[in-house]
Amino acid sequence: xxxxxxxxxxxxxxxxxxxxxxxxxxxxxxxxxxxxxxxxxxxxxxxxxxxxxxxxxxxxxxxxxxxxxxxxxxxxxxxxxxxxxxxxxxxxxxxxxxxxxxxxxxxxxxxxxxxxxxxxxxxxxxxxxxxxxxxxxxxxxxxxxxxxxxxxxxxxxxxxxxxxxxxxxxxxxxxxxxxxxxxxxxxxxxxxxxxxxxxxxxxxxxxxxxxxxxxxxxxxxxxxxxxxxxxxxxxxxxxxxxxxxxxxxxxxxxxxxxxxxxxxxxxxxxxxxxxxxxxxxxxxxxxxxxxxxxxxxxxxxxxxxxxxxxxxxxxxxxxxxxxxxxxxxxxxxxxxxxxxxxxxxxxxxxxxxxxxxxxxxxxxxxxxxxxxxxxxxxxxxxxxxxxxxxxxxxxxxxxxxxxxxxxxxxxxxxxxxxxxxxxx
Numbered sequence: 001x002x003x004x005x006x007x008x009x010x011x012x013x014x015x016x017x018x019x020x021x022x023x024x025x026x027x028x029x030x031x032x033x034x035x036x037x038x039x040x041x042x043x044x045x046x047x048x049x050x051x052x053x054x055x056x057x058x059x060x061x062x063x064x065x066x067x068x069x070x071x072x073x074x075x076x077x078x079x080x081x082x083x084x085x086x087x088x089x090x091x092x093x094x095x096x097x098x099x100x101x102x103x104x105x106x107x108x109x110x111x112x113x114x115x116x117x118x119x120x121x122x123x124x125x126x127x128x129x130x131x132x133x134x135x136x137x138x139x140x141x142x143x144x145x146x147x148x149x150x151x152x153x154x155x156x157x158x159x160x161x162x163x164x165x166x167x168x169x170x171x172x173x174x175x176x177x178x179x180x181x182x183x184x185x186x187x188x189x190x191x192x193x194x195x196x197x198x199x200x201x202x203x204x205x206x207x208x209x210x211x212x213x214x215x216x217x218x219x220x221x222x223x224x225x226x227x228x229x230x231x232x233x234x235x236x237x238x239x240x241x242x243x244x245x246x247x248x249x250x251x252x253x254x255x256x257x258x259x260x261x262x263x264x265x266x267x268x269x270x271x272x273x274x275x276x277x278x279x280x281x282x283x284x285x286x287x288x289x290x291x292x293x294x295x296x297x298x299x300x301x302x303x304x305x306x307x308x309x310x311x312x313x314x315x316x317x318x319x320x321x322x323x324x325x326x327x328x329x330x331x332x333x334x335x336x337x338x339x340x341x342x343x344x345x346x347x348x349x350x351x352x353x354x355x356x357x358x359x360x361x362x363x364x365x366x367x368x369x370x371x372x373x374x375x376x377x378x379x380x381x382x383x384x385x386x387x388x389x390x391x392x393x394x395x396x397x398x399x400x401x402x403x404x405x406x407x408x409x410x411x412x413x414x415x416x417x418x419x420x421x422x423x424x
Contacts, residue, residue: 005256006186007179008249010274011242012193013263014233017171018063020241023261023275024178025050026061037177038170040126046166048174053262056270060260065170114165116144116156122169128176135176135244142240143168146215171237182277189245192222192238195229212236216243223248229267248339253278286314286335288362289344291354292321294329301330304351311347312340335362371398374424378405381420395424 009015009023025031031050038048049064114122123136141155148155179187194213199206209217209224213234217224220243224234234242256277263271293301301318308316314335323329332352336344341359348357367386374383381401386394397420406416 005183005277006188006253006280007182007184008188008190008253008276008278009242009245010190010249010276011234011238012190013267013269013271013273014193014195014235015189015238015242015273016235016263017168017175017237017241018065019261019263019273020238020275021171021174021178021261022050022061022063023259023273024175024182025063025259026261027178027182027257027259027275027277029178029181033181034174034177037128037132038174040128041169041173042122042125043166043169046170048170055262055272058260058270058272060262060272062262063174065167067166114159116140116158119144119165119169123173126173128173129180131180132173132176135179136173138244139172139175139237139240140168142216142220142243143212143236146212146219146236146239149215150211168237172240175241184277186246187244188247188249188278189222189242190249191225192217192234192242193225193227195227195231195233197230197232199232208232209234210236213239216240219243220245231265249278250280253280285361285363287338287341287359289334289336289341289348289357289359290331291348291352291357292323292329292331293352293354294323294327296330296353300352301332304332304347307347307351308334308344311343312336313344372424374420376405376419376423378409378411378416378419381405381416381423383420383424385424395421397421397424 009020013019021034025034034050035048045068047066047068049062049066051062052059053062054060119140120137123133123140126133128136144155144158147158151158194209197208199208199210208231209226210232213236214224216222216236216239222239222242222245227233256279259275261273261275263273265271305316305318314337316332316334319331319333321329321331332348332354334344334348345357348354367388369384369386372383372385373380382398383401384396384398386396388394397417402413402417402420405411405420406413409416
């Protein structure tokens with residue numbers, strides 16, 4: 001696909017590597033491109049299986065990595081099957097301070113360790129498309145850094161055990177290949193819904209979410225939503241995919257296409273990852289936060305406004321007002337998106353003397369706009385180009401550009417502004 005798309009992943013049943021690949025295949029990525037990309041990897045010992053199946057009454061895509069049976073090993077990695085069941089039962093990546101082994105398909109497997117550098121060499125040797133290589137590295141790096149922090153070792157020394165490594169390589173590179181084929185430029189994710197219970201291994205019992213998932217969530221500001229569902233719903237690979245996100249879903253969007261990827265568990269609710277190609281609607285509604293302040297210095301209020309704007313406020317401004325007992329005061333107004341309300345409140349309470357903030361949703365009409373550069377005899381200037389409802393355009397020179405040219409040329413601000421606008 002040549003179109004550039006925004007992908008939204010709805011993770012109400014968690015997220016794992018195999019669920020993501022399945023959802024992207026259902027969304028329009030092709031099995032042919034996936035197999036062609038994976039065939040470039042100098043990795044063997046597995047087969048992939050893509051099929052359609054019915055889950056909770058919905059037709060979904062299922063993707064599975066089937067590993068070849070390896071020599072039996074004297075150690076086993078046993079899971080508490082009542083409390084923990086992976087989406088993909090062979091995803092285990094740990095620091096070199098741990099020795100984990102697991103049973104797959106009833107057979108124990110030997111584990112040949114691969115470090116993050118080994119994985120990177122595999123990716124570099126595969127002649128992957130630049131975007132696929134970039135995304136694959138990014139996801140693996142997220143896992144390596146998280147596992148290293150969780151187990152107290154440098155990321156480059158994290159060991160990707162043979163079975164887990166093959167599985168993770170296929171899921172991560174497969175995800176990257178599908179994202180590239182679909183033309184996905186931007187990824188957004190919902191909250192990550194996670195289960196409860198524990199992972200039992202030879203080194204003790206670990207709680208769900210597992211340490212690597214928590215570390216990835218912390219490093220990439222992902223929001224976890226814990227549920228009473230027993231078992232792991234978010235795997236480290238799934239969290240690394242979610243870490244590609246540039247934010248949560250917009251409040252307004254149009255759905256262009258939907259893909260459903262099957263999980264391996266049976267939950268009371270559908271264990272499905274829903275992927276959507278969306279078109280974000282121009283931002284309309286904002287929130288207006290207001291507070292009246294009569295006992296704060298001008299310096300303090302000025303600093304508070306700086307903090308608000310740096311933290312993402314769309315606008316902030318003061319209005320002179322009179323309060324009780326005819327006290328001169330200022331009304332501080334802040335316009336922000338819904339996701340920034342809590343942060344704005346924190347700043348207002350921390351940096352001013354207010355003891356209460358009122359808020360309401362406000363609607364607005366906005367013009368489509370873009371930035372352009374124009375060449376003038378005085379130099380290059382940036383101009384904001386706004387499209388009117390009738391299709392006409394208006395041009396507004398950017399203040400910083402006009403100021404810079406005015407200072408360089410010695411001409412007045414108004415002269416430069418007029419020259420830039422005429423040239424635009």
